[in-house]
Amino acid sequence: MATPGPLAGGSAAPATGPAIASVHWVPGLPDHVVLCSADLQLFRWRSDPGPLDAPPVHYGSRHHRIAEREVLLIEKQIPEPPNYIKCVSIHPRAGDAPSGDIRLAVGQANGRISLLSFLETSVVENGEAEMRHHVVKEFGSKLVRACNAVHWHPTDERKFAAGYEKQRHGHAILIFDTDREPTPPGSASLNTSQSSSTLPGLASSFSDRFRKTSAVDDLPEDYVRPVVELGPSEHCHSFTWAPNLNNGSLIAGMNNKQIRVFDLRTNTSPLITYTRAVYGVCVDPFLASRVASVHENSVMIWDTRNFEKPIVTLNQSSRVLHMEWSPTRAGLLCSAEEANPYLTLHDIQSWAFMIEDGEPAVTERQIQGWSEADSPDERYTSFAWHPTDESQILAVVGGEKLSKIHVTERISPSWSANHCLIWPFGGKLRSFSQKSSLFANLQDISVDMQMRALKNYGKCPSLADNQEFVADSPSLIAAWQWLHHCGRLMEDLSFKNKLSKDTTFPGVRTVLGMERSPSAMLRADINYLSWSGCASSNNLKQRKVYKSEPREHAQRICGWSMDPNDLGSFVKLCEEKKQFSRAVAVAVFCLELGMASRILEKCISDEGGSILSIVKISLAGFNEDKNGSWRETVRSSFEQLEDCYLRAMFAFLSTDNDNYSAIINDQALEIGDRIAFSCLYLSDEKLISTLSGLWMATLDGSDLKGLLLCGMTRDTLDLLQRYLDSTGDIQSVSWLSVRGLPPYVGLEDQVQNWFQCYRDLLNAWEMWSCRANFDIAIQKAHMQAKPPQQVFVSCNFCGKSVAQHLKGMPTKDEAKFASLNRQATSKRHIRAQACPACRKPLQKCAVCLLTMGTHSGKLVTGQPLREDAPIMSEFGEFFSWCQNCRHGGHVSHLAEWFEKYVECPVTGCVCKCSALDPASFQIPMENGLNGMASRLALTAASPLPPSSPKQ
Known part of the structure; x- marks a missing residue:
């Protein structure tokens, strides 16, 4: 005071x-x-x-x-x-x-x-x-x-x-x-x-x-x-x-x-x-x-x-x-x-x-x-x-x-995993439960994820079925649809064999080789194609298109190409979805005026519509006279059309000098249609520039439609992380990774962190069955990270593993024991004389007085362990020790010693090691060793001793 x-x-x-x-x-x-x-x-x-x-x-x-x-x-x-x-x-x-x-x-x-x-x-x-x-x-x-x-x-x-x-x-x-x-x-x-x-x-x-x-x-x-x-x-x-x-x-x-x-x-x-x-x-x-x-x-x-x-x-x-x-x-x-x-x-x-x-x-x-x-x-x-x-x-x-x-009170809210928001105010606790209308207004992503998990979202056998759970997210719908479409493409061996073995879901950048080199040389051929399906098609000017096998693959990934089968399947799919204007525009992009007219007739008869009737009449009068009335009329009126695909169609019909920027830059068009159109009508240099710009735009916008560009590769991780940062939807990111990424990408730390976060979320919700299904899916996708080694023999001086240099040897080159000296590797038996960490000598055998540095077990490589894998050392060269006096040595040497003597081989030690376990004398002889050696083998096979052996 x-x-x-x-x-x-x-x-x-x-x-x-x-x-x-x-x-x-x-x-x-x-x-x-x-x-x-x-x-x-x-x-x-x-x-x-x-x-x-x-x-x-x-x-x-x-x-x-x-x-x-x-x-x-x-x-x-x-x-x-x-x-x-x-x-x-x-x-x-x-x-x-x-x-x-x-x-x-x-x-x-x-x-x-x-x-x-x-x-x-x-x-x-x-x-x-x-x-x-x-x-x-x-x-x-x-x-x-x-x-x-x-x-x-x-x-x-x-x-x-x-x-x-x-x-x-x-x-x-x-x-x-x-x-x-x-x-x-x-x-x-x-x-x-x-x-x-x-x-x-x-x-x-x-x-x-x-x-x-x-x-x-x-x-x-x-x-x-x-x-x-x-x-x-x-x-x-x-x-x-x-x-x-x-x-x-x-x-x-x-x-x-x-x-x-x-x-x-x-x-x-x-x-x-x-x-x-x-x-x-x-x-x-x-x-x-x-x-x-x-x-x-x-x-x-x-x-x-x-x-x-x-x-x-x-x-x-x-x-x-x-x-x-x-x-x-x-x-x-x-x-x-x-x-x-x-x-x-x-x-x-x-x-x-x-x-x-x-x-x-x-x-x-x-x-x-x-x-x-x-x-x-x-x-x-x-x-x-x-x-x-x-x-x-x-x-x-x-x-x-x-x-x-x-002085306003500092609010310290706590949001539970079960969507209960609670905070102190005025000496009392106030809260909103899950049943509150607050969460309906907030549109909390955690509530949506929990509802999806209850419906087995991500686990559907057909990838396209997962889009039913995300009807309010166009980006996720496009992602699951594209995965389903690309998965069916990979069933075609003529398409799959053109890609590397590790590829699961290729993107446009993958098939064009842009992942290896951003300025890939596509070397497309220039062709001049005529219009088809129109009585006056002979009077129309041929259009210049670029063709190559990578471009055709990129178009197929986008959903359509100039191939009659691909184009017919795409038009049929659009008609089922009532996307008639999109089907008409793509048919015109493929120079199929007759197909476009038939689509319009079917749409008019089924759905009606005065606008489509006018479009049909305008399409029937199409000509390329630069001074004609048709071109002037279309140019002055097509920009007023509300339908983006009709605007793009008339922009394509009335363009001069192969300038298609109005179509490619129209954000209202589907990104797949813009990419497929670019693969047809842009040169190699312009195509690479356009695709690079679209990729950066999808990254900046955290739009999963960009999966069409990158596919499910290592580049996908950046796009998925940005989507996660903007939406918090760890559930969709995890399931897209499990269902789409190749195993070698799924084992990266970033992906494993996503998996662990989603596991923790399911654990917090106490959804054990969903957690188990998710773990099973990860295991089937070969994305289960190998847990680190937890049990090892340690050095008496520094406490580190004596086989530290042998842990995690994933390749054959590393399996050659480069850390060991050349003299040791040239011998039949590999022997380490000192601790690889502190360089202090390892324990010595009480009989031969040599360091017990022989590595036991099988060779650890990046390949799956086989039953016939080479053994690094024979069983007789394992080291074992007495549980009483902690003196030890090589198993074969100790077996020979205790055949003649009862006491410990160390001078001054009066421990009767061989008499400590009378039951060992009843163990039958195995591997050329007597019962005492078998008892010692049990000790040697123990991965971690109660206490380290004495030297």
Whole structure:
């Protein structure tokens, strides 16, 4: 409750200074405010239903308007407070006084501390009553020096502490007892035990360490001796009580370089950290170990449990004038900066703050008060949190105005996997369940994915059937349709054999070779083709088309080509979908005027339509006379057609100089039709440029229709990732990858991450059957990543695997053991002499004394493991060890040893290894070894020993 003035300066605030220096709420009276200025005034906060045209807000007025409907009305004042007030602290039990006696301690520049009351008090001296001008009692230092801070004890209402500037023979912090009487002149000094026992929890020897008693004869008559003195010949800039830390400890910023934590219960040295941020020290009321301090424009937050350095430093844009923790919200710190027309809230996330060696999460936001009280040119100089209302702050603006600031609550929502949205507000939890209309309005993709999963989306045997579950997504419909169409193309061996064996669903860029080289040389042949199906076709000019086998394959991927069978199938499909204008346009693109006329006749007879009748008439009169009326009429009217395919058809019929940009750049046309048209009528250079532009456009738009361009290759991962980023549909991305990507692409980390994310989502929904079906589909697609090796023999010195260089050898070249020396690889047996990581020698055989470096097992290559795979070492060269003494060696050597001896072969070891397992003698001989060797084999076959063998 104390305000020591500007935090970084510590200078005095004279009575002739600003009208309002600071503002304080009265504890226990949430509607009472104390304003500290040239006068000390007590105001009551109440609503004002009257008119808003209140008198101007200035010093000396009987009220302050702090909001549109709220004012502060003056109740009492202390008209002549002490001069040069430096700090003020309201009594913590002021609201509990039955007589309404609100008391406050005022620290002054001369070192005096006056205990004032808003009730006038009188004393009897020499038989006469004398008014004391609201002064109840006065305390002070023996020396004249400024009092920088004063704070009442949080639990003991009789005591308060004061912090002073440095003075020789003076202490920095004094703790006074308001019940103690002044020291009589000439009396003996109080003993240490009596003075220290007046403060609960204070050790009897505490003052012996921190106080230095002077002669009583040097003191003034009204001097009240402090019960505790701390910091001899030191300077206290600011301090605060920590009520929940060690039963009322003191945390003080001292000597412009230290923050100290004084434990008043013991005689131990204070906890110290070194920093220049010694101003404005304050403690979070909800976490006593969390301390904030400031220096200039740097706010530092400390944890007294790890006091070596600040947990976080918050740099502000200008010098901090005032700083205070919220008394009602944990971890919320507010600060006022010198040059900013707003207050800054620092929200410390407790969950991150408590992480060991972790950086706390701190969010900052700015708040402003009532607009009529605030001005862009005025700055906040001080403020006070409301003691009970967590959303209210009363701030001093420009030194003479008051403004109420509403602090909106930080919303911390939690969205469960089962679509329940919950968040705290006003001390209560509010939520939206899955049945709420909120999700219908939001169109949450997770709700759609869960509904699709229940219907076995992605698992349909026919790829085209999956489009029924995504009717609201044209991009996904196009993706599943194209996968179905391309899958049927791959059933044609004449088409499939032209591609690489790894290709599953080729795209246009794949068949044109653009994946290998963006500027692929297509080397298309130029042909001039005539129109067909029209009586006047002989009079029409031939059209130049480009033909090559890759172009024809690209057209087939797009759905149609000039081949009569492909064109007929496409037209039939369009008629089934009622896409007559598209069928007519494609027929015209293929120079089939007769087919286009038949389609129009069928459409007119079945569907009707005056527009199609006019189109048929216009198509019948088609001629290429540049000066004729047909071309002029079409050019002036076709752009007004609403149907994009009819516009494209007439643009093709009336074009000059093979300029088809109007058709290729028409975004309303299907991308497959634009690509197929480009393959017919664009040169190699223009075709490559057009396809590159379309590919970049689909990437930028995250459009899955771009699968037609890239196919299901490694380039697809970029398109799928962008689609995932824009929609969040991890379900469709995962199933498209499983059903379309080749296995070698599906094993990449990016794809495996998608799979794992979708697995986690299904697990969160507790859809175990769907999760199992998804895993089965991944396994069938050969995209199940091999789990890393988890069990291995480790080195005694570094703990790493002794076969580290043999792990993950996917190719035949790596299977040649390049890491082994040439001499070892040239021998019949491969032997490693040292650990490949630390180069320390491996364990030695107790019999032959050679390192046991023979690798066991079968050769690991990229090929599937076969039963007849070459064995890297014979069984007799495996190493085994005794489970009792942990001595061991090669299996064959140990077998020979224990045929003759019972004890361990290591000199000095008396372990009878062969007698530890009598059942081993009953094991029949295998692989040319006796029963003891078989028992040793069981030990050798164990992938991980209970403890490593001794050398």
